[in-house]
Amino acid sequence: MKILLILMTSVLMQVSASTFAQKITLNEKQASLVSIFEKINKQSGVDFLVNIDLLAKAKPVSINVNNEELSVVLDKIFEDQPLEYTVKDRAVLVTKRRPPFSIAWLVAGLLLTCMVGWWIRKGSRYRGRR
Template sequence: MKLNSCSKAPFMRWLCSTQTVLAMKLTVILIFFGCLQVSADGFSQKITLSEKNTTFNALFENIKKQSGYTFFYNNKLIKEEGRISIEMEEVSLEDALNQIFKNRPYSYMILNKTVVIKKKIIEKEASSRGKLWLFCRLREKW
């Protein structure tokens, strides 16, 4: 004896129809992608800064309060840079950092929730380091 649940009741026949199943699948997919879009929008950090003649330490503290990112840097190097005046509204963390370090001898890396700030390597230094490394490697082989 074969029981077919789709033919017993009119509701079950409607539920088992191909068009209904396709409509349900499409609805689930649209809801899923809608949720992904909302969650991706929530992760972007927007920074607003309006600082005049402030230190980099104070600027980094302000960004930390707004974004939750921790800053890791050599305090001596940053103190040498002096003061900065900057204004920006509702920009991403990367855009804010790019604008802050524009025309300055520093670069940054974002690792997890930490911004690591370091001095840029000048091309001459980089090429001489490469030559030194190559020399040491060749010397090891002899």
């Protein structure tokens, strides 16, 4: 009985994993993101959530993939786009790409903080000595 339970569990987990690992085949040249999203939706059933204004900023996509996993295909599609994506359940949320964190901004912020702190301390010394 325990062996049957273990076998059933492993079979169900395999079916679940293969369902999520959808294989996509695309051969497109200079296609819009909307048309690519529609073709991926037809092949995998994945929905795309995106603001129309963001699609206006998207570049045309050329892609040629055969039986690739959804994550690989999405990585290739969004490689040179000003957009990024997040997969949640059976939906892909498309958002504007955030600028990368820069150490220069961190150093500039710390320097500014130190300068303002010095100015406040220096100014407070002279306020009482008129």
